[in-house]
Amino acid sequence: MARYNAHDQQQLAIFGPFFGTILLTIIVWVYMYIRRIHFFQTTKLPLEQLTRSGGLARLSPPGVNNPSDNLKNLF
Numbered sequence: 001m002a003r004y005n006a007h008d009q010q011q012l013a014i015f016g017p018f019f020g021t022i023l024l025t026i027i028v029w030v031y032m033y034i035r036r037i038h039f040f041q042t043t044k045l046p047l048e049q050l051t052r053s054g055g056l057a058r059l060s061p062p063g064v065n066n067p068s069d070n071l072k073n074l075f
Contacts, residue, residue, distance in 0.1 A: 035064050
């Protein structure tokens with residue numbers, strides 16, 4: 001059975017924040033797409049309006065845009 005000393009614990013300490021950030025990114029990403037897909041299905045907007053730069057941000061409510069803004073802030 002392997003034993004970890006203090007030096008090994010210091011090297012392994014980075015994995016907690018690393019995996020926490022990855023988990024948070026995945027959660028925000030999934031939430032963002034759930035909100036966007038629901039918005040697309042309920043509004044039936046023409047795709048031409050959404051393909052222009054800033055089209056989705058201009059037409060969608062803050063509840064659809066905020067998860068995207070939060071995902072950008074993670075990076």
